[in-house]
Amino acid sequence: MEPVIEVKSLRKTYKKRKTKELIQAVSDVTFSVNRGEIVGLLGPNGAGKTTTIKMICGLLIPDSGTITINGQNNQKKRLKSLRHISAVLEGNRNLYWRLTVRENLEYFAGNRGESKKDVANRIDELLVKFHLKDKEKELVNRLSRGMQQKLAIAVAMLAESDVILLDEPTLGLDVETGYEVRELLREIVQEYDRTIIISTHDMDVVQDLCDRTIIVNKGKIVTDDKVENLLRLFEVRSYTISLSALLSEKQQILLDQKFPDYKYTPDTIGSKLEIDLAKSEEIYDLFDILKMNMTPVESIDRGTINFEQIFMKIVKGEQQNVLVQSS
Amino acid sequence: MSWFNLLKANLRKEYLEMKRYLPNTIAMVLTFYILFIGMFFGIQIIGDPTTQDINIQFTIVNYIFWFFAMMTVNAIGWQITNEAMRGTLEQLSMSPMGIWKIMLMRLIASTVINFIMIIALLYLSMFTSGQWLNIDVGTILPILILTIISMFGLGFIIAGLSIILKQVQAFLQILQFILAGLTFVPLSVAPFLAFFPFVKGVDLVRAVMIEGVTFTQIPMVDFLILGFNAIFYFVIGLLFFFYCERFAMNKGLLAHY
Ligand SMILES: Nc1ncnc2c1ncn2[C@@H]1O[C@H](COP(=O)(O)OP(=O)(O)OP(=O)(O)O)[C@@H](O)[C@H]1O
Ligand SMILES: [Mg+2]
Numbered sequence: 001m002e003p004v005i006e007v008k009s010l011r012k013t014y015k016k017r018k019t020k021e022l023i024q025a026v027s028d029v030t031f032s033v034n035r036g037e038i039v040g041l042l043g044p045n046g047a048g049k050t051t052t053i054k055m056i057c058g059l060l061i062p063d064s065g066t067i068t069i070n071g072q073n074n075q076k077k078r079l080k081s082l083r084h085i086s087a088v089l090e091g092n093r094n095l096y097w098r099l100t101v102r103e104n105l106e107y108f109a110g111n112r113g114e115s116k117k118d119v120a121n122r123i124d125e126l127l128v129k130f131h132l133k134d135k136e137k138e139l140v141n142r143l144s145r146g147m148q149q150k151l152a153i154a155v156a157m158l159a160e161s162d163v164i165l166l167d168e169p170t171l172g173l174d175v176e177t178g179y180e181v182r183e184l185l186r187e188i189v190q191e192y193d194r195t196i197i198i199s200t201h202d203m204d205v206v207q208d209l210c211d212r213t214i215i216v217n218k219g220k221i222v223t224d225d226k227v228e229n230l231l232r233l234f235e236v237r238s239y240t241i242s243l244s245a246l247l248s249e250k251q252q253i254l255l256d257q258k259f260p261d262y263k264y265t266p267d268t269i270g271s272k273l274e275i276d277l278a279k280s281e282e283i284y285d286l287f288d289i290l291k292m293n294m295t296p297v298e299s300i301d302r303g304t305i306n307f308e309q310i311f312m313k314i315v316k317g318e319q320q321n322v323l324v325q326s327s
Numbered sequence: 328m329s330w331f332n333l334l335k336a337n338l339r340k341e342y343l344e345m346k347r348y349l350p351n352t353i354a355m356v357l358t359f360y361i362l363f364i365g366m367f368f369g370i371q372i373i374g375d376p377t378t379q380d381i382n383i384q385f386t387i388v389n390y391i392f393w394f395f396a397m398m399t400v401n402a403i404g405w406q407i408t409n410e411a412m413r414g415t416l417e418q419l420s421m422s423p424m425g426i427w428k429i430m431l432m433r434l435i436a437s438t439v440i441n442f443i444m445i446i447a448l449l450y451l452s453m454f455t456s457g458q459w460l461n462i463d464v465g466t467i468l469p470i471l472i473l474t475i476i477s478m479f480g481l482g483f484i485i486a487g488l489s490i491i492l493k494q495v496q497a498f499l500q501i502l503q504f505i506l507a508g509l510t511f512v513p514l515s516v517a518p519f520l521a522f523f524p525f526v527k528g529v530d531l532v533r534a535v536m537i538e539g540v541t542f543t544q545i546p547m548v549d550f551l552i553l554g555f556n557a558i559f560y561f562v563i564g565l566l567f568f569f570y571c572e573r574f575a576m577n578k579g580l581l582a583h584y
Contacts, residue, residue, distance in 0.1 A: 110336020
């Protein structure tokens, strides 16, 4: 598979206007994205997601490192590389509030050098797809936030670029609208074969849409892996063990030393133990501890884990030692 | 073709926004008119009766020109400040056409639209004052076009400043007075001002409209100065704009939110 985007050793430092304090927003970020891939860019607030996206969009010049889009360096061939890219940044604000839905689409197309006529059919198609057809003559400032967000995505789609970058597309939307936008994105992915990079805090977006996720923290990539691999990886290592007796004090102390995050729930007849293993071999250590008192084991189940929990674990660095690739 | 589409899109946007902000537009025209009436009667009451007609004619030309310059040069500053806050400036900056072309088309579009308004105001002022100026289109047009090109240069400088300065509003207020200075001061008072943006142009327009100078009576050197100013300010403005764009892309200033 050929990469559409290649990002190499990206670095960006901001200087705060007032305090002159330096903020390293992105330090040494390297990744590539293949054609047709949907990549989720995750990370806590201030991790450097927006900064990375803006550098790919050519809105921000990196201190060092290179970005190649369809084989073109986006510094040396800035305008040419911009032909392959469109983006929705910062939610619904990047629209003209005094223009109607249709006028916005036409104006942005015009600014890319296309005439109203060139895009008329494409606009109709998008308006139908985005359920905005009956609002096409509505001024943007009269639309709901969700509709504005959909329009912003439609504007990005209209450019027919290979790559679309979306910075927090479901931010500030209610559950229902968030769901609708997600469904829309899924349709786009299935029907239009675009390459998409989505930055988000919304784990549903990642689990529903993304093939792969890149997790950044403090300007660095901490994980870059397929979503399913991460889910499997963490699932394999997460266990729920039902015991038909209680654990002794000594066993608990040993567990605490070996698995600091384990969860123990004693019950009237037995007890439950939830444990995350850093390495699969560690299960034997667990068995050794149980064997001490010959604690009867009733069942061992794989724990269920959702992406949110995985994300929290990774970011907290709890799993630092296993963050090397699973494959 | 893409240039043409770019121009059409921006003309349409300027027009639509003017229409949607109609109360604003009307308020602006009214302010203009009321101020003009004030000046007109002021001159009649306290002015020297022997030079009254000339004074009023001067006022009309200067005032109209000032208004025109403000609507083009100042407006682009306000527009960019707004768009940086909205986030649309970033969208424009991602156009593969390059943002300077979009800005140029914006300047042209707003000039075309404002020009129509200016003509109306000119006739309204002449009608009110009963002072009919010499509207020699064939002579005024070439002067005007060269002058407008230098005005665009100034527009680019303002646009650039508006991108990189967060508190540009205060400066834009002051700019109104600088523009007033440039349009109101007669060249005979300060000849060196000929090389300032559009001072020479306004001077020549005054010569045509008030003194009835014809095309052939204007010395070649005047056109050379106009041409030189047009190219000089346009190029300087554009270079400065490029510099600001790059500066903004380094510091992450394309969005002010
Ligand atoms: N223009 C700027 N000037 C100065 N500092 C900035 C600027 N933009 C971002 N930063 C800082 O750089 C760091 C990274 O910011 P960035 O917006 O890339 O994070 P993010 O991952 O997008 O966070 P969020 O999830 O909150 O959107 C933050 O500490 C932020 O305060
Ligand atoms: Mg962000």
